[in-house]
Amino acid sequence: SQQGEEDPQALSIQEGENATMNCSYKTSINNLQWYRQNSGRGLVHLILIRSNEREKHSGRLRVTLDTSKKSSSLLITASRAADTASYFCATYDPNSGYALNFGKGTSLLVTP
Amino acid sequence: DTGVSQNPRHKITKRGQNVTFRCDPISEHNRLYWYRQTLGQGPEFLTYFQNEAQLEKSRLLSDRFSAERPKGSFSTLEIQRTEQGDSAMYLCASSSPGGGVTGELFFGEGSRLTVL
Numbered sequence: 001s002q003q004g005e006e007d008p009q010a011l012s013i014q015e016g017e018n019a020t021m022n023c024s025y026k027t028s029i030n031n032l033q034w035y036r037q038n039s040g041r042g043l044v045h046l047i048l049i050r051s052n053e054r055e056k057h058s059g060r061l062r063v064t065l066d067t068s069k070k071s072s073s074l075l076i077t078a079s080r081a082a083d084t085a086s087y088f089c090a091t092y093d094p095n096s097g098y099a100l101n102f103g104k105g106t107s108l109l110v111t112p
Numbered sequence: 113d114t115g116v117s118q119n120p121r122h123k124i125t126k127r128g129q130n131v132t133f134r135c136d137p138i139s140e141h142n143r144l145y146w147y148r149q150t151l152g153q154g155p156e157f158l159t160y161f162q163n164e165a166q167l168e169k170s171r172l173l174s175d176r177f178s179a180e181r182p183k184g185s186f187s188t189l190e191i192q193r194t195e196q197g198d199s200a201m202y203l204c205a206s207s208s209p210g211g212g213v214t215g216e217l218f219f220g221e222g223s224r225l226t227v228l
Contacts, residue, residue, distance in 0.1 A: 004154075030214045031214055035219075040222075041221055041222070042116070042203060042220050042221045042222050043155065043203070043205075043217075044219070045216040045217065045218070048215075088154050088155075092214045093157075096168050097214075098160040098162075098167055098168045099157040099160065099168060099170070100145070100157065100214075100217060101157060102147075102154035102155045102156075103154050104152070104153055105153075105154050
């Protein structure tokens with residue numbers, strides 16, 4: 001089952017601009033993760049934020065988590081053409097504990 | 113390269129044929145996952161192994177699908193009597209015991225299946 005839902009489904013920006021993607025989820029979580037997928041490739045882990053954290057940074061990435069609203073956001077600052085990819089949020093299924101469930105993703109296009 | 117390796121990368125088959133995909137996880141990773149991804153969708157969980165034990169299977173894993181991890185190292189995913197609806201990217205991922213059961217996953221490049 002897909003627990004996370006990203007918004008928007010697609011985003012087009014120019015190089016240098018910031019990109020913000022949002023994720024909503026349905027149940028309690030231990031942590032929330034963001035992954036990137038280039039077209040036709042596998043997924044790459046970007047960042048993990050634990051349920052007791054509110055914000056986390058990694059390079060040009062900033063992730064926030066609001067457990068009261070069951071939502072997270074991923075901000076990519078000073079975007080580059082190489083950031084063009086699909087971005088997915090993922091949470092573990094609390095009923096199973098093993099399945100990491102992904103949303104449908106946000107497709108980001110960064111034009112030069 | 114010591115990442116997750118999947119073979120074959122592409123497979124075209126006719127409806128009704130059997131296909132098998134192989135996944136070699138990162139060597140010290142004891143957790144292994146299979147996912148299916150169709151165009152425009154996120155990966156959907158299929159099954160999970162901890163060492164050689166298959167601990168969870170999704171309802172998506174019909175009786176035509178079988179996965180094994182016989183020695184707790186590589187894994188195979190077999191699809192019998194393929195249907196056109198099986199066309200998808202099949203992704204394998206592994207994770208480290210140090211990451212806990214809720215750690216990050218390391219994905220392979222996937223095996224793309226096309227059923228004609």
